[in-house]
Amino acid sequence: MISNTRRPKHRNRIRIMMMNEREKNMVEITQKEAAEMLLQHDSILVLMHKSPDGDTIGCGYALCLALRACGKQAQPVCSDEVPAQYNYFTDSVPTQTFTPQFIVSVDVADTQLLGDTLSVYRDKIDLCIDHHGSNKRFARYGIIEAAAPACAQMLTGIIREMGVPIQGAMADALFTGLTTDTGCFRYASVTAETYRTAAYLVEQGAQNGTINRLMFETKSKAKVELEKLAMASLQYFCDEQIALICITTEMMQAAGAVDNDTESIPSLPRQIEGVKVAVTVKQKGEQDFRISLRTTEEVDASQICAQLGGGGHKAAAGCSYHGTLEETIEKMVALSVKALESSV
Structure with missing residues (x-):
């Protein structure tokens, strides 16, 4: 069980803006700034939306793998159980217990989508990484790219900015997010950058054929x-x-x-x-x-x-x-x- 009591944050490298308790004005940042912010903290909780899909799950687990690769404590959490069909990468992230310094949400457009179990964190989110144009700007900081067809496309860029090698389960998790939110790259929202991201992840070892078969050609x-x-x-x-x-x-x-x-x-x-x-x-x-x-x-x-x-x-x-x-x-x-x- 992860406590929601948080220690003071490090403030020496990223300026923290004080916000009115009744109205939080989210500060929009770049992928590089998001990477720098993540690297400043040692214990990070990553929130996924309820009724989780491949994008929020892939991003939640990939980010935690990247943070753990940097020697940090990181744990993905969701109000609903993560389906077993994603075990091919979720099994690589054993549970950690800690008091988070920093809270991040991935692929969450509105705190209502966190579900009841994670509702305690609704006004405590430090960084929002999302690709929905309808995002409610609920976090202290945020990177919102409505043109991105999947949050995984954005997160791939952020992890690369962190200087973390993308390989193994991390590559699989990011590719899963990318392919599921684009309908196996069929939607009009797919761009040249999406294909470049997919190609990069495959080069880094993502099992694209196996993943696409599991996601689109395998049904109970x-x-x-x-x-x-x-x-x-x-x-x-x-x-x-x-x-x-x-x-x-x-x-x-x-x-x-x-x-x-x-x-x-x-x-x-x-x-x-x-x-x-x-x-x-x-x-x-x-x-x-x-x-x-x-x-x-x-x-x-x-x-x-x-x-x-x-x-x-x-x-x-x-x-x-x-x-x-x-x-x-x-x-x-x-x-x-x-x-x-x-x-x-």
Whole structure:
């Protein structure tokens, strides 16, 4: 168990700005400055978002490996259990117990995404490393690169600035973050820099073939069954430009699925020809739903989700809604239709 009591920070190399307790103004820094800041501290806690995906997990573990390579104490933490499918690099980071001097979040756009277990750290985050344009600027310092398709692309640069050799499990972790958040490099957000980063990681030993097979071509029987049930709920709206599927508690139980089995399902309805907005409504409680949007270039998913307090990227975003399943569907269809009409 890691204590949330923190020792005074070293302040001799990076100027620390005092911030009003009621309103924190995040100071934006560069990759080099982030690297220098990380190297100034000896015990660092790395926060990942709840319902963790490959990017937040890859970044959390890669950063801890880099810090440990520098002789520091570092531990990744998450409100939810990290899925076993990532054991090929997570097993390289045994648990450490310490009192953190410095707290970092990776791939976290909003402190609400930390989950209940890590809520104690919401107002204690020193450095935020993120690639979401909707980031809430909650940390004391931050490096936010909305143009980066994955946080792992940014972190690869930061670790290189730290002067730490990237190899073995660290290379695998970073490549995992990069490939999962880009859909195996299929999304329009992928840039030339993304391919250069991927090439560098492969040169450093990342097992790209094995990782891509595990992430995109390997499914449990429960996941296959859940995909079948979810697609059976498919509904079309707005001249079939909107495709909506549901994942209910009953479906999860019938398939014998776990939360991680839902991760790639939101991409399925977007694959249908002619669909511009793919909506996945996932039940979290009796009247609580998590919505995942995937859109084509004509529609901004983050703007739709922002209307319900969510956010994300232009082509992939999420939000929550409280109500019945029917009310949730009606709300999301209305917002999606409005977005489509505005894009014309």
